[in-house]
Amino acid sequence: MRKLTSQKGFNLIEAMLAAALSSIVVFGAFLFFRIGSEQSQINQSLMNLKDSSREAIHKMVQEIRQSAPGHVIIEADGQSIRFKVPHPDHLLGPDFDVDWDSAHTVTYALGGADSRQIIRTDTTTGMTSVIANDITALRFSENSSPSRIVTITLDTQKTLSSGRAVPLTPLRLTAQADVRNP
Amino acid sequence: MKTRPLSQIGNQRGFVLTAVYLILALAAVFSVAYFSRCVAFVRANERNIHKTVAFNMAESGIDWAISQLTSNIEYTGTSAYVPLDTNFMRGGFTVSVTRDDSNPKIRIIRADGFAPSNDPAQRGYQTSSLLAYVQSGSGGSFRSGVFATDSIYMSGNAQTDSYDSRNGAYGGSNVAYNGSIETNTTGPKKVTLSGNVMIRGGVTVGPTESPSSVVSRSGNAMITGSISSNPAPVIFSDAVAPVSASGGLKLSGNTTYYLMPGTYHFTSMSITGNARLVPTGPVSIYVDGTIQIAGNGIATSENCPPNLLLYATGNSNVSFSGNASFYGAVYAPNSTVSISGNGSCYGAIIARDYKNTGNGHIHFDEALKEIQGGSTDEITFRAWQEKNTLLWGTGATTSGS
Numbered sequence: 001m002r003k004l005t006s007q008k009g010f011n012l013i014e015a016m017l018a019a020a021l022s023s024i025v026v027f028g029a030f031l032f033f034r035i036g037s038e039q040s041q042i043n044q045s046l047m048n049l050k051d052s053s054r055e056a057i058h059k060m061v062q063e064i065r066q067s068a069p070g071h072v073i074i075e076a077d078g079q080s081i082r083f084k085v086p087h088p089d090h091l092l093g094p095d096f097d098v099d100w101d102s103a104h105t106v107t108y109a110l111g112g113a114d115s116r117q118i119i120r121t122d123t124t125t126g127m128t129s130v131i132a133n134d135i136t137a138l139r140f141s142e143n144s145s146p147s148r149i150v151t152i153t154l155d156t157q158k159t160l161s162s163g164r165a166v167p168l169t170p171l172r173l174t175a176q177a178d179v180r181n182p
Numbered sequence: 183m184k185t186r187p188l189s190q191i192g193n194q195r196g197f198v199l200t201a202v203y204l205i206l207a208l209a210a211v212f213s214v215a216y217f218s219r220c221v222a223f224v225r226a227n228e229r230n231i232h233k234t235v236a237f238n239m240a241e242s243g244i245d246w247a248i249s250q251l252t253s254n255i256e257y258t259g260t261s262a263y264v265p266l267d268t269n270f271m272r273g274g275f276t277v278s279v280t281r282d283d284s285n286p287k288i289r290i291i292r293a294d295g296f297a298p299s300n301d302p303a304q305r306g307y308q309t310s311s312l313l314a315y316v317q318s319g320s321g322g323s324f325r326s327g328v329f330a331t332d333s334i335y336m337s338g339n340a341q342t343d344s345y346d347s348r349n350g351a352y353g354g355s356n357v358a359y360n361g362s363i364e365t366n367t368t369g370p371k372k373v374t375l376s377g378n379v380m381i382r383g384g385v386t387v388g389p390t391e392s393p394s395s396v397v398s399r400s401g402n403a404m405i406t407g408s409i410s411s412n413p414a415p416v417i418f419s420d421a422v423a424p425v426s427a428s429g430g431l432k433l434s435g436n437t438t439y440y441l442m443p444g445t446y447h448f449t450s451m452s453i454t455g456n457a458r459l460v461p462t463g464p465v466s467i468y469v470d471g472t473i474q475i476a477g478n479g480i481a482t483s484e485n486c487p488p489n490l491l492l493y494a495t496g497n498s499n500v501s502f503s504g505n506a507s508f509y510g511a512v513y514a515p516n517s518t519v520s521i522s523g524n525g526s527c528y529g530a531i532i533a534r535d536y537k538n539t540g541n542g543h544i545h546f547d548e549a550l551k552e553i554q555g556g557s558t559d560e561i562t563f564r565a566w567q568e569k570n571t572l573l574w575g576t577g578a579t580t581s582g583s
Contacts, residue, residue, distance in 0.1 A: 029205070036212065040216070043219075044219070047219070047223050051223075051226055054230060055230075058230070058233065058234075058572075059572045059573050062568060062571050062572060062573070063571060063572075063573050063574075065568070066566075066567065066568060066571065068413065069413045070389075070412075070413025071413075085574070086565070086567065088567065088569075088571070088574055091313070091315075091565050091567050092315060092564070092565055096282075096285060096288055096315060096317065096564050096565075097564055097565070098564070098565045106573075120573060120576075120577065121577075122577060125579070126579050127575075127576070127577035127578060127579050128577050128578065128579075129573070129576045129577030129578065131573075180566040180568075181563075181565060181566050182562075182563050182564065182565075182566075
């Protein structure tokens with residue numbers, strides 16, 4: 001017992017100092033992880049945005065290039081496109097030209113939640129699907145009408161739960177589809 | 183202050199080392215996660231790039247097949263893997279060309295593009311498959327009774343219709359309403375139809391949203407088909423004579439001049455009076471200067487239009503003014519072709535400007551669709567398809583639709 005009482009412990013000031021220092025260290029670590037986590041979320045969102053937008057553009061280009069110059073119509077405001085896609089199982093008609101009678105008419109336009117989704121509509125079957133989310137602008141253009149080259153431009157931006165927009169200015173992607181069929 | 187020896191400090195229990203280990207472990211976990219994500223991102227990029235490269239490789243395969251067909255129209259076969267590796271991208275293609283069973287002029291090209299190679303075990307391996315239908319020696323130039331790139335003027339009692347010389351002579355059941363006329367122009371009233379003109383077929387103009395404005399009708403002029411527009415102007419290559427010119431051909435009086443089957447090239451051509459040019463088989467005649475056909479005209483072998491192909495290599499006028507019928511095809515994309523006689527034309531006409539003020543009819547021979555204008559045996563695309571597209575058939579049916 002005498003041995004225990006003879007031991008020296010922390011006094012109040014030392015304990016408070018230790019607690020204060022620990023708090024600062026813990027707070028710093030918390031801040032560090034929070035900033036790191038937020039940055040990670042931003043990077044993740046940016047990566048996803050780029051990936052999904054690029055995938056959307058790839059899909060649109062792939063489908064538009066199946067069409068032909070006389071079968072692509074870009075609406076006056078340039079925000080939607082309507083075109084014919086030959087049926088994969090009925091590509092040719094009896095005269096060995098593209099069988100446009102069995103082709104489907106497809107449109108791309110902004111719509112859905114907050115009009116920030118690219119909606120693909122197969123107007124022949126009435127089926128719709130969402131091609132991409134978080135799209136702030138979608139533009140189609142062609143050099144002349146009718147043209148073989150259709151230019152697609154989309155702007156994408158995501159708003160995180162923290163209210164922060166990623167990226168700060170919308171990311172713009174552009175691609176050109178060269179319609180292949182005669 | 184009492185000092186303690188270093189040996190005693192070493193015996194004390196602390197938590198700093200543990201905390202450092204913990205922080206390092208956390209940092210390591212985050213670093214590994216971040217690194218993994220970066221790797222995933224890089225690989226996604228790599229796949230995207232390979233996807234594009236594979237598509238372009240497949241397109242290269244189509245081009246390769248067409249170059250084979252251009253040098254050898256009868257080419258069929260399957261290529262071995264053709265690598266097209268460069269410093270910046272790697273990939274290649276295989277391609278096969280087959281003949282369509284139902285139409286010997288149709289070739290089916292199947293091309294597969296690969297990136298980075300045709301080994302599926304390669305990282306980021308992507309493929310793309312394309313299918314193309316092309317027609318060899320496809321013709322397509324003589325696609326309607328009259329195609330005048332700049333203007334069409336028809337008056338009098340001119341009429342158009344169609345038949346197919348492969349089914350026999352014109353008449354009876356061998357008559358159809360496919361005697362269309364076409365132009366590339368979009369200017370107002372560039373197609374003028376007056377008098378008793380009857381177009382048994384349609385009128386097709388250049389790419390415009392208001393094709394009717396291009397066509398002017400007056401009197402009793404009628405069009406049985408529709409007035410429409412082509413999606414793009416039709417380009418006609420210049421006729422190039424494959425043989426050297428042998429001077430002018432001038433027939434007059436009661437001369438009858440026989441031509442053996444083959445290809446001829448004259449600096450000019452004039453048939454007047456009761457003169458008659460008599461090819462004894464299929465002939466192609468290239469003329470640099472004016473072409474004047476009157477009198478008894480040309481007696482085409484078997485009265486079969488594909489047996490007489492008349493090419494104007496320059497921009498001089500071509501005129502038909504006799505009363506004899508003409509069986510043949512006129513390819514004069516840079517010339518004015520005028521018809522003022524009463525003789526009918528069985529065949530087709532390609533001109534820059536077309537004027538018909540006579541009473542002769544144009545009976546478009548649909549067999550000429552197989553004939554290629556100009557001098558080259560071109561390969562033309564009929565259809566193109568990318569296999570395994572991502573979006574076909576996707577989606578859900580919306581309610582109410």
